[in-house]
Amino acid sequence: MDQQTRIEQRSKAALIGGDIRLFAAHCHFDICHPVNSLEGIDAAQSHLFAPLAAAFPMGAERIETCITGQFDGGTWTASFGTIAGRFQAPLFGIRPSGFLELLRFGRFDRWEDGRIVRVILILDLPGLMLATGQWPLARPLGPAWSPAPATQDGVSTTVTDPAEGEASLKLVESMIAGLMRYDRQSLASMRMVDFWHPDFSWYGPGPIGSFQGLADYERGHARPFLTAFPDRFGGDHKCRIGERAYVASTGWPSVRATHSGGGWLGLPPTNTRISMRVMDLWRREGALLKENWVYIDIPDLLLQMGVDIFARAAELRPAKG
Secondary structure (H helix, E strand, O other): OOHHHHHHHHHHOOOOOOOHHHEEEEEEEEEOOOOOEEEOHHHHHHHHHHHHHHHOOOOEEEEEEEEEEEEOOEEEEEEEEEEEEEOOOOEOOEOOOOOEEEEEEEEEEEEEOOEEEEEEEEEOHHHHHHHOOOOOOOOOOOOOOOOOOOOOOOEOOOOOOHHHHHHHHHHHHHHHHHHOOOOOOOHHHHOHHHOEEEEEEEEOOOOOOEEEOHHHHHHHHHHHHHHHOOOOEOOOEEEEEEEOOEEEEEEEEEEEEEOOOOOHHHOOOOOOEEEEEEEEEEEEEOOEEEEEEEEEOHHHHHHHOOOOHHHHHOOOOOOOO
């Protein structure tokens, strides 16, 4: 299956109204909390596709970036975008607003013989809770904003020089190695200035927010996050691929840490060991990274810290509807 065919097939395998024949009967699904692991297409129909279709009966999946590649002997697509539609029925405990809403997603699919055999999916459910007035914790330190790539070239079927994808991948892996050099005292110890464009944009999950430039990023994300999880380390990636100026990576889980500091999302330290299900998409511009879209399964992470975000949200009255 060539690049164009893979992208075309991925677009047909939408979360709402997609062609389920593109999923193998035994397909394994790793989904954000509260869905979690599902075995087989029948389980996915009942616990993922049907709830989404009921919540967004006129909804459509808008893929803003899709890249393809090989990892660990398999063929993968990594796609990112939003589900757009009127939110008309409850979704995983989130009350409907009745209004047009955007539900951000990051998704990795492994393909065999023209069918999807594994799906890894994060839906930004906390972002939807924020948009509908149901987020019960601290407000984000930046706007809940996640646009398509500034270059508007996130989806391309043009065959390009593989060396471009390799260059993007090498830059991202060097940057990640820098993150692991944090000395628990100074953010400068990671040397992020060596990897990021001066006015780069970082688009985080809804409850964290989005930021521009190193100082804003450190204020809004890096400092609060590393204060809360100073011993964090990563690994166990399920897929990491590069194509053109883009790199996509996911770990399930990847980051492991101790929640030993306070302030993150307004929560005090719990001193618990946690793991994080994560996804990232980066866009390189020249020799530096210009944009980064970040997905974290925040409901799963909070549950490990003793916070059931959906139970807390049930105590609030919706701001819309």
